[in-house]
Amino acid sequence: MNIRQLLPWIAGAALITLPFVYRDPYHLHILILILIWSFAYTSWSMMGRFGLVSLGHGGFMGVGAYVTALLWNHLGVSPWIGIPIAMVAAAVLAMIVAYPCFRFRITGHYFVLVTLALSGIVLQVITATRDYTGGSLGYTPDRTKGSQLWALQFDDKVTWYLIALGVWAAGLAIWKWVDRSMDRYALEAISEDEDAAAAAGVNVTWEKLKITVISALMTALAGALYCQYQMFISPDTVSGIAVSLQMVFAVIVGGLYVSLGPTVGAIITILLAETLRIGFGTKAVGWDNLVYGVLLVVFIIFLPKGILGSIIDRVKAARRA
């Protein structure tokens, strides 16, 4: 084993021991948010990296969060059962929309706008069923007393940090798994030229559907985790077009084509938002999104591979030289 193979294990061990050495609750809170959102962004880029740009992931995240919370509050179903149900619900939703899209070859602009409609629907349904979901005022899962494994509610940040870390690492593992599979080559061929890929014997519809369902399952899990950790969800924070765009933005900034790109994007965006919040206080309302938006435009024009992607390119070029 050389140093390159050892590096992920060392980094992993360091991340696991971190909360036992350093226990500042505010910093842990930021780290947990970064990990959960990193996982959500990774889920989005599972599709995005193959040219399947979806603005419907806000919808999947909303389904994940709301189904879990509704099952718990109204039927008393534990999140341990509720989260898988929510994930399946999001996957079914993804299939209902994605299968005809892929079957009838709705791609590019059209695919983006169809998925945009999807996140619009989820947002409107959550708002319209306000008798159950609280509408735009938000929704809180019923609290249990203290930490309860059954209810997936924990008072201390360390537990949550470890859960989020585990899920995030699993997300990276899925990325690696896709990266090494034959599907990756098939999907890359599809993103270059669908007709050529189909002629070469790739089942275009099936390959796209697989990656979409994987992505939707992961995004719903991210939504459910966010709900269980924050204990408060509202249509604006977990669903809708703004959340979908936020995912795209973070991934583009971090780097779409590298496994740690979405994570770098999450670190940058969340730290930026927090810095602005602390620096400006209540005056910061709007400033963070203003900076986001300008950065997004600047990045797409000048640095379309994202920060991490560009750095890796530079390093590789320097090695070759």
Added chain:
Amino acid sequence: MTDIFDIYLLEAMVNGILLGGVLALLALGLNLIFGVIDVTWICYAELVMIGMYGMYYLVQYFGLSYYLAAPITIVMVAALGALLHLLVIAPLLSAPPINQLLATGGVLFVLQSFATVAFGIDFRNLGIRLPVLKFAEMHFSYSRLLAFAAALIGMTLVYFFMKKTYVGTAIRAISQDRQIMALMGVDTRRIYLITSALGGALAGLAACLLVLQYDIHPFVGLSFGPITFLIVVLGGLGNFVGGFVAAFVFAEIISLGGLFSDLEWGYVLAFAFFIVMMFIRPAGLLARRS
């Protein structure tokens, strides 16, 4: 009982047609830009929002009359459209289409948060209350009638501009074949800029009309932006007539859906209808089957 119900139904249907006029105006602007430049402005509704703020400040702070403020707003938003093209779209013309789409998504963030920072998140309105027209036991607001009429006039003007002038002919020619027109001696950059300004002007006109019906706040674009995209896609991107028809179909669904239940369910119905239609007619309502 049934008589009263029918009156409400008729009223909702007429209101749907009136709403459809403004939506058709927005769809025309987006279609124009897509047809010529091959770009979808995700931030189109946000241009309308900025225009609405423009109207608000011109009328409330500078004391201009509504009819004086409207042309100024239209010119201002047209300039904003041209600026958007120069700063964001022009550098990305050779980039993948998805990047252009996402860049305008970034502009959406910028405009929304700019409005939040500059104008605050309070709801504002123009303070102009137009009377309500009573006709055969039905109620229609003048603001909607005015919006419908002005939208139709705006669309007719654009039609004659496209058909009768040299620039209009060049715009239509470019939307048919992007490459060849440059060889024919048409300055594509200039045409792109004019088209963007025209698209902006249509957004400005829509702003002047919507400001009479909606309260102004930084996120007001979200209440008609997504629906505009669906209309444009349902009509077939770049298909002017399709967009026009689809606008009225959608407006009726929202209006009638809102009659039977909450307004949100009207939107849910419209969205669901859109997804179903995408599978039946993926290339748009009026597309010929290949």
